[in-house]
Amino acid sequence: MNNDRTYRVAILGATGAVGREMMKVMEEYRFPVSELLALASAKSAGKKLPFMGGEVTVREATEDAFEGVDIVLGAVESEHAKRFAPAIVRAGALFIDNSSAFRLDPDVPLVVPEINPEDIFKNKGIIANPNCSTIIAMVALAPLARLSKIETAVCSTYQAVSGAGVGGMRDLEEGVRAWAEGREAVLSTFPHPIAFNLIPAIGGEKEDGYTSEELKMQNEGRKILHLPDLRVTCTCVRVPVLRSHAVSAAIVTERAISVAEAREALKNAPGVVLADDLAAGDYPMPLRSTGGDAVYVGRIRKDLTSDRGLALFCCGDQLRKGAASNAVQIALRLTGRQTV
Amino acid sequence: MNNDRTYRVAILGATGAVGREMMKVMEEYRFPVSELLALASAKSAGKKLPFMGGEVTVREATEDAFEGVDIVLGAVESEHAKRFAPAIVRAGALFIDNSSAFRLDPDVPLVVPEINPEDIFKNKGIIANPNCSTIIAMVALAPLARLSKIETAVCSTYQAVSGAGVGGMRDLEEGVRAWAEGREAVLSTFPHPIAFNLIPAIGGEKEDGYTSEELKMQNEGRKILHLPDLRVTCTCVRVPVLRSHAVSAAIVTERAISVAEAREALKNAPGVVLADDLAAGDYPMPLRSTGGDAVYVGRIRKDLTSDRGLALFCCGDQLRKGAASNAVQIALRLTGRQTV
Numbered sequence: 001m002n003n004d005r006t007y008r009v010a011i012l013g014a015t016g017a018v019g020r021e022m023m024k025v026m027e028e029y030r031f032p033v034s035e036l037l038a039l040a041s042a043k044s045a046g047k048k049l050p051f052m053g054g055e056v057t058v059r060e061a062t063e064d065a066f067e068g069v070d071i072v073l074g075a076v077e078s079e080h081a082k083r084f085a086p087a088i089v090r091a092g093a094l095f096i097d098n099s100s101a102f103r104l105d106p107d108v109p110l111v112v113p114e115i116n117p118e119d120i121f122k123n124k125g126i127i128a129n130p131n132c133s134t135i136i137a138m139v140a141l142a143p144l145a146r147l148s149k150i151e152t153a154v155c156s157t158y159q160a161v162s163g164a165g166v167g168g169m170r171d172l173e174e175g176v177r178a179w180a181e182g183r184e185a186v187l188s189t190f191p192h193p194i195a196f197n198l199i200p201a202i203g204g205e206k207e208d209g210y211t212s213e214e215l216k217m218q219n220e221g222r223k224i225l226h227l228p229d230l231r232v233t234c235t236c237v238r239v240p241v242l243r244s245h246a247v248s249a250a251i252v253t254e255r256a257i258s259v260a261e262a263r264e265a266l267k268n269a270p271g272v273v274l275a276d277d278l279a280a281g282d283y284p285m286p287l288r289s290t291g292g293d294a295v296y297v298g299r300i301r302k303d304l305t306s307d308r309g310l311a312l313f314c315c316g317d318q319l320r321k322g323a324a325s326n327a328v329q330i331a332l333r334l335t336g337r338q339t340v
Numbered sequence: 341m342n343n344d345r346t347y348r349v350a351i352l353g354a355t356g357a358v359g360r361e362m363m364k365v366m367e368e369y370r371f372p373v374s375e376l377l378a379l380a381s382a383k384s385a386g387k388k389l390p391f392m393g394g395e396v397t398v399r400e401a402t403e404d405a406f407e408g409v410d411i412v413l414g415a416v417e418s419e420h421a422k423r424f425a426p427a428i429v430r431a432g433a434l435f436i437d438n439s440s441a442f443r444l445d446p447d448v449p450l451v452v453p454e455i456n457p458e459d460i461f462k463n464k465g466i467i468a469n470p471n472c473s474t475i476i477a478m479v480a481l482a483p484l485a486r487l488s489k490i491e492t493a494v495c496s497t498y499q500a501v502s503g504a505g506v507g508g509m510r511d512l513e514e515g516v517r518a519w520a521e522g523r524e525a526v527l528s529t530f531p532h533p534i535a536f537n538l539i540p541a542i543g544g545e546k547e548d549g550y551t552s553e554e555l556k557m558q559n560e561g562r563k564i565l566h567l568p569d570l571r572v573t574c575t576c577v578r579v580p581v582l583r584s585h586a587v588s589a590a591i592v593t594e595r596a597i598s599v600a601e602a603r604e605a606l607k608n609a610p611g612v613v614l615a616d617d618l619a620a621g622d623y624p625m626p627l628r629s630t631g632g633d634a635v636y637v638g639r640i641r642k643d644l645t646s647d648r649g650l651a652l653f654c655c656g657d658q659l660r661k662g663a664a665s666n667a668v669q670i671a672l673r674l675t676g677r678q679t680v
Contacts, residue, residue, distance in 0.1 A: 156575075180521070192627070193627060196627065197625055197626050197627045198579065200625070200653045201618055201621070205618045209618060209641040210641055233644040240581070241538060248577065279545050284540065287537045304572060313540045313575055
């Protein structure tokens with residue numbers, strides 16, 4: 001692919017929170033698109049979605065919908081991604097998939113363009129977009145891993161409701177509105193109320209009491225950072241925030257990295273905004289990172305439990321850098337453009 | 341002190357969030373009180389506060405207010421605690437102080453009744469109530485420390501706005517109400533909006549980029565657990581939750597503790613509710629712990645970064661167990677009664 005041509009792009013799952021954000025990000029990045037196919041389930045077919053000043057009409061996602069398409073951006077659940085992947089690859093389109101279906105497949109690159117863009121070009125038709133919290137944490141940790149190999153990370157997440165899609169955002173908004181109006185909330189998505197609450201359980205239960213979401217930080221982190229021995233303990237917690245995830249991380253590196261060295265590396269790192277002046281009130285906060293693609297990193301300190309440890313806090317927009325923007329940035333690299 | 345008599349109790353800072361909660365907890369625990377003095381600043385003098393079915397009239401806190409008082413429960417800032425402590429001790433009253441003024445003073449016991457009740461009786465007139473997040477984390481960690489010495493802990497907190505008092509709660513409620521009504525919020529307490537946000541900065545800046553709040557977890561934890569070499573790295577984050585703090589902790593112990601062993605110890609531990617069944621949706625959440633004195637502990641797993649590590653999540657009501665209830669429980673022990 002090259003810099004002059006335009007592309008036929010399909011969004012699979014165009015009506016969801018991530019699908020809509022992908023269209024918005026493509027507009028902002030002036031993606032060289034000749035035609036946009038907005039694909040979704042049969043019940044959304046016929047809906048109109050705004051795009052680049054005009055409108056696109058949603059079509060039902062079927063296996064023959066991908067003929068002549070160059071790039072498919074996937075914003076559907078794993079089961080649907082798995083179902084459509086063979087047809088997409090058969091049609092000769094490149095599938096950039098946001099689901100977890102192919103992330104650990106050795107034939108599928110798992111890419112954060114700021115970290116391992118070279119992996120994009122090793123694809124065999126599918127490129128996976130990592131988990132949202134993982135992307136945000138890894139954008140913050142990769143510049144440190146370049147200074148010295150990260151051996152371990154203890155992460156606790158503060159995850160926005162947008163990670164559970166439109167329904168998750170609705171649960172928080174409804175919960176808060178009901179509280180303000182003094183009535184019972186009508187909730188649909190989370191197993192417990194999220195307004196004024198925390199839910200320390202994201203994803204299904206996997207081995208050893210960890211959730212699927214918690215294991216992604218280790219398993220996807222290893223692949224993105226090219227650190228197969230990286231060990232990560234992660235606790236994932238849903239918080240009453242709309243759309244930026246935050247991560248508190250304590251890492252141990254092979255050699256000790258000083259705070260000054262870490263700051264310098266992060267200040268110059270692509271996709272990072274260093275926000276690290278406690279006294280000035282300058283630190284990562286969801287309301288700062290929401291709406292943009294940067295990962296904010298701050299509160300950088302020596303870890304008091306290890307001579308080779310650093311602690312930090314970071315956050316980024318889950319729908320954008322954690323999902324839609326990362327996928328569009330991968331697609332842009334394929335067109336020869338670079339945004340981060 | 342003994343089981344038959346009643347006590348003259350003064351609450352210093354009776355009109356604040358913690359002071360009010362102390363009165364409520366004394367009622368609930370049927371504290372053997374003959375007279376309650378509600379002391380506050382001059383501007384609150386004359387206010388009526390409900391207590392044990394009747395009312396008490398707030399009086400100005402002055403240095404001669406403590407004559408004939410048996411126990412003073414302190415719910416004021418450090419500077420006021422320091423100012424009144426000499427007069428309280430001189431009057432022969434016992435000062436149970438919730439501020440940070442005396443916590444690390446070697447002559448002052450720092451007590452969580454579930455953990456180190458024996459220290460209560462070593463007092464020289466002042467007993468300190470620990471920091472709220474520290475109390476909640478230590479109630480969860482102490483039963484594990486009894487199995488094997490804790491060497492290190494990496495903690496990330498999720499702290500309710502009540503930790504910043506009545507003004508903190510007002511900021512969150514106003515922020516959420518303004519959002520629901522589509523208007524600008526009028527905020528008073530936090531340096532940034534807290535509704536739908538996180539503020540990773542609690543307390544003033546201390547050494548090495550840590551905040552005062554973050555260092556309390558290590559320094560107070562050492563004293564409460566009688567583990568002078570304990571090392572703790574803590575990241576404190578304010579979350580849009582009203583009054584229960586939560587802590588995600590990853591500990592390393594001298595010998596490996598199995599998950600089964602940890603569960604058994606926590607199930608039988610005073611002040612703890614074991615909530616550790618992920619599949620059943622049973623885990624610690626602020627809305628569960630709010631209004632009670634128990635610390636909920638769950639999400640207990642082997643730490644993937646250390647062979648001798650355990651990870652867990654816990655939460656407890658900041659105004660109650662994190663402050664008022666812990667102080668009243670100390671006072672009750674002094675009267676020969678035991679609630680936890």
